[in-house]
Every structure is written in structure tokens, then in C-alpha cells.
Amino acid sequence: MRVRLKGEVFCTFVLLIALCTLLYALLRPTQQTSPVTPKKSKVSLPTVKPKTFLESEDSPSESKLLSEVYNAQQTSEEVKPSPTSALTVPPFDFQQYLRNKDYRNFTLLINQPNKCHQPPGESFLLIAVKSIVEDFDRRESVRKTWGRESVINGAKVRRVFLLGTPRNKTAVSMWESLLQQESHYYKDILLWDFLDTFFNLTLKEIHFLSWAEEYCSNVKFVFKGDADVFVNVENLIHFLQSQDPSEDLFVGDIINNAKPIRSRKSKYYIPETMYGLGMYPAYAGGGGFLMSGVTMKKLSKSCNEVELFPIDDVFLGMCLQRINLTPVLHAGFKTFGITKPSAAPHLETFDPCFYRDLMVVHSLKAAEIWLMWNLLHSQQPPCSQRQRIKKPFHWKRKKAKLPIKAVTRVMDKN
Structure with missing residues (x-):
């Protein structure tokens, strides 16, 4: 009996050793390759x-x-x-x-060929707004506020939105049919067959210039901006009516002596192998800028001669440098938002008084654009009461003593 038990213990011990050896052999390559x-x-x-x-x-x-x-x-x-x-x-x-980067010709899926040729009259200002398929609410806010197609101070204003195809087509269900319906109703959608990404904004720039040269060659001035800006179109037209449309004009929030960002963490990172110079040419902030129709045609041709650059604002500055045109800085373009004045830090930047004399203000929500436009176009707009008072205020003199003296003189005569 004891011999039998010893045999079973020995066999169990041998099996246990074999099992441990097998497990060790299986785990050993995993431990060696796991850190790699x-x-x-x-x-x-x-x-x-x-x-x-x-x-x-x-x-x-x-x-x-x-x-x-x-x-x-x-x-x-x-x-x-x-x-x-x-x-x-x-x-x-x-x-x-x-x-x-050399592939720059993409198909125009939705076109508005008669945008600038509709009667009556010649188009004075063409408003081109960068947008994406998903931002219908922003496009609608622009249509109902500063981007209205109308006649302002005798100037005819037209509007188009610039779009590419969405990055995630499955996330935007029925986007093609919805965009076709939107284009049929508003007739202001331009859609190209390239993905609407940050680094493809340069493609949107060159395709719009090419489209404007072909279909809006008669327009006098062009404003191009983002969908999240507030534009005081009345101020734009007042400024443009004093300009000669047959001459070059490029006005905006001009950035000079900007250096390429070499940090890989930045959204605007550019390696030295792509741009070796230490300074960018002068360019306008992408929130919005103005140009004449003559300048638009020159830029359209020069952009075909300049290599594409990932940052569209800088790329347009390169095209301006190509035609030897210096962009003009205007204080009314606030493409980086409004800062509080040091003399009045208690004032709120979201105040109609700040927007009355400006042209373009960047980074506003759709509801803020709607509210600001309605405040400035109300029957009693803010900040306008001071302009209505032409003479300084004086207290009126009392005229009650004159009748009393007249009555006393009559009584003395009697």
C-alpha cells in the first residue's frame, strides 16, 4: 500500500514539473517581446x-x-x-x-453659374463665405443677417458659400440630398470634390478664385471670410464706394513679420524642409478681407504659379507677393476678436457700441451674430442717441414773470 502511494505521489510530482516547464516556455517569449x-x-x-x-x-x-x-x-x-x-x-x-500637393484640379459638384449675371444691375460686392456641410445653422445665420442678398446704398450684394465634401460621409446622413435641396432653395452653394479639412483650405482658396474669375468677372469688389464672423456690410460698402474698382485693392487685418511655427504640437507646424525661410510674407487674417475684382483676377492667375502651402492665409500672402501687391492694414478688421480698451476695462466686449464702427469681427457664435445684427439694425440702435443731440443741453429759462409784469402795467394805467 505504501509503495502504491509513493508511486502516485511521484507521478503527480513529475506531471507538475512538466506542466510548470510548459507554462514557463509559453510565457518566456511574451515577456521578452512585450516591452518592444x-x-x-x-x-x-x-x-x-x-x-x-x-x-x-x-x-x-x-x-x-x-x-x-x-x-x-x-x-x-x-x-x-x-x-x-x-x-x-x-x-x-x-x-x-x-x-x-500638385493635384489641384477638382470637380465642381454644385455650381451657381448665374450668380453675378442676374438682372437688374451690375454686382457691386460678392460675399464668399467658407463653410462646411454640417454648419447649416451658421449659413442660415449669415443669410438672415449680414450676408443678405440685397441692394445697400445703391450697391448690389451677392453671396456664395464655399464647401468641400465632408470628412466622415457616414456621420452626415443624406448630406448630398440635403445640400442639393439647400442649393435649389437658396442658390448660393458651391461644392467641390475635395475633402473639407484644415489643410485643404488652400484648395478652397484657389478653386474659388478660379470660379470667381470665370463666373463673376464683372464684380467690382469681393469680400471673403469665415462663417463665424460678424460683418458690418454697410461700413464695407461705405468704404468701397470711395475706392476705384479698376485699381488693385487688398485690405484686411494684415500680419507682418510672422515666423513659421516649428513646434510639432502646434496646429500651424511647418518643418524647415517645407519652408526654409525665417519669415512669412505679409498676409491677411483669414477671418475676412476685401479685394477688388481686378486683384481677384490677378490672384487667380498667380495662385496657379505658386506651389500649394498647407496654411491658406500664408499661401494667399505668397500669391500677393508674386504680383508685387502689398496688402493694406485697416483698423476695422478684427480677425482675432475684440479686446477691452485699457481706459474702460469695465465695458463688455459683446456690446453693440464696439461693433458700430468696425467692419469684421471674428469668432462669434451663430446666436451672437444674430443678436448683434438685430441690435444694430433696430429702430433705436444703441450708441445712436448721442449723435441725435446736435446742440449742447441747456436748462430753459422760466417765462412765467413776463405775463405778471404786463398785468401790473395795465393796472397802473387804469
């Missing part, structure tokens, strides 16, 4: 995204579009798994951009 796996994922992350983006597109023309690695990096920054991983992911795939 995260490093491989960090290196492969920038290259996997462009492949997924290019393979997901069916059209050969769309396969030449810019990469969406920058948008993927924005999502990864919101999660923030670790400080080191945020540094390893570049904000934009510049190699992919450089390979595809």
Missing part, C-alpha cells in the same frame, strides 16, 4: 492612418487628397494616454502632402 510592442505601435501609427484613408476611397481623384493624420492626431490628443506618445505622433503627414 509599444515601441512598434508608436512608430507605425503615423503610417497606418494614410493607408487606411487612401484605401477607403473609391475614386482615383479622391485618392490624391491630403491625408487625415492631422485629424487623427487631434483625437489622440484629447485622450492623452501619455506625454511621450503625444510627442511621437506628428500633427500632419507632410511626406504624403508633398507627394499629392
Whole structure:
């Protein structure tokens, strides 16, 4: 009996040793390769995204579009798994951009060929607003406020919105049919067949200039801006009516001596391999600027001769430099918002008094644009009571003593 028990214990012990050896053999390669796996994922992350983006597109023309690695990096920054991983992911795939930057001709899916040729009269000002498919509320706010198509002080104003295709077509359900209906109703939508991303705004710039040269060659002046700006169109027209439309004009919030940003964390990061100079040419803040029809035609031609640049504002500055035109700074363009005056820090920046004499104010919500426009166009607009008082105020003299003296003189005569 004892021999039998000893045999069973021995067999159990041998099986246990064999099981431990097998587990050790299985776990040993995992422990050796586990510290290497995260490093491989960090290196492969920038290259996997462009492949997924290019393979997901069916059209050969769309396969030449810019990469969406920058948008993927924005999502990864919101999660923030670790400080080191945020540094390893570049904000934009510049190699992919450089390979595809020469593809600049995309199909116009929705056109408004009669926008500037509708009777009566010649178009004085064309308003072009950058927008995206999802922002219907912002477009509607512009249509009902400062972007109305009307005649202001004898000047005919026209309006168009500049759009590309949405990045995530599945997230915007029925976007094509909805946009077609919006275009049919308002007749102000221009849609091109390129993805509407931050680095594709340069494509939107050159395609609009080409469209305006072809379909709005008779327009005298052009205002181009964002959908989140408030524009005092009356002030724009008052300023433009004193300008010669046959001469060059480019006015806005001009930025001089701006240096390229070399920090990889920045949205506007540009490596030295792409732009080696230490200073950008003078350019206008993208919130909004004015130009004459003559300048618009010159810029359309010069943009075809300048290599595409990821930042559209700077790219337009390069085109201005190409035609030897210096942009003009105007104090009425506040493309970086309104700052409180040091002499009156108690005042609120969202005050109609600040907007009365300005032309363009950037970074406003749709509801704020609506409210500000209605306040300035009400029957009794704020800040206007001071202008109505032409003479200084004086207390009126009392005239009650005159009749009393007259009565006493009559009584003395009697």
C-alpha cells in the first residue's frame, strides 16, 4: 500500500514539473517581446492612418487628397494616454502632402453659374463665405443677417458659400440630398470634390478664385471670410464706394513679420524642409478681407504659379507677393476678436457700441451674430442717441414773470 502511494505521489510530482516547464516556455517569449510592442505601435501609427484613408476611397481623384493624420492626431490628443506618445505622433503627414500637393484640379459638384449675371444691375460686392456641410445653422445665420442678398446704398450684394465634401460621409446622413435641396432653395452653394479639412483650405482658396474669375468677372469688389464672423456690410460698402474698382485693392487685418511655427504640437507646424525661410510674407487674417475684382483676377492667375502651402492665409500672402501687391492694414478688421480698451476695462466686449464702427469681427457664435445684427439694425440702435443731440443741453429759462409784469402795467394805467 505504501509503495502504491509513493508511486502516485511521484507521478503527480513529475506531471507538475512538466506542466510548470510548459507554462514557463509559453510565457518566456511574451515577456521578452512585450516591452518592444509599444515601441512598434508608436512608430507605425503615423503610417497606418494614410493607408487606411487612401484605401477607403473609391475614386482615383479622391485618392490624391491630403491625408487625415492631422485629424487623427487631434483625437489622440484629447485622450492623452501619455506625454511621450503625444510627442511621437506628428500633427500632419507632410511626406504624403508633398507627394499629392500638385493635384489641384477638382470637380465642381454644385455650381451657381448665374450668380453675378442676374438682372437688374451690375454686382457691386460678392460675399464668399467658407463653410462646411454640417454648419447649416451658421449659413442660415449669415443669410438672415449680414450676408443678405440685397441692394445697400445703391450697391448690389451677392453671396456664395464655399464647401468641400465632408470628412466622415457616414456621420452626415443624406448630406448630398440635403445640400442639393439647400442649393435649389437658396442658390448660393458651391461644392467641390475635395475633402473639407484644415489643410485643404488652400484648395478652397484657389478653386474659388478660379470660379470667381470665370463666373463673376464683372464684380467690382469681393469680400471673403469665415462663417463665424460678424460683418458690418454697410461700413464695407461705405468704404468701397470711395475706392476705384479698376485699381488693385487688398485690405484686411494684415500680419507682418510672422515666423513659421516649428513646434510639432502646434496646429500651424511647418518643418524647415517645407519652408526654409525665417519669415512669412505679409498676409491677411483669414477671418475676412476685401479685394477688388481686378486683384481677384490677378490672384487667380498667380495662385496657379505658386506651389500649394498647407496654411491658406500664408499661401494667399505668397500669391500677393508674386504680383508685387502689398496688402493694406485697416483698423476695422478684427480677425482675432475684440479686446477691452485699457481706459474702460469695465465695458463688455459683446456690446453693440464696439461693433458700430468696425467692419469684421471674428469668432462669434451663430446666436451672437444674430443678436448683434438685430441690435444694430433696430429702430433705436444703441450708441445712436448721442449723435441725435446736435446742440449742447441747456436748462430753459422760466417765462412765467413776463405775463405778471404786463398785468401790473395795465393796472397802473387804469
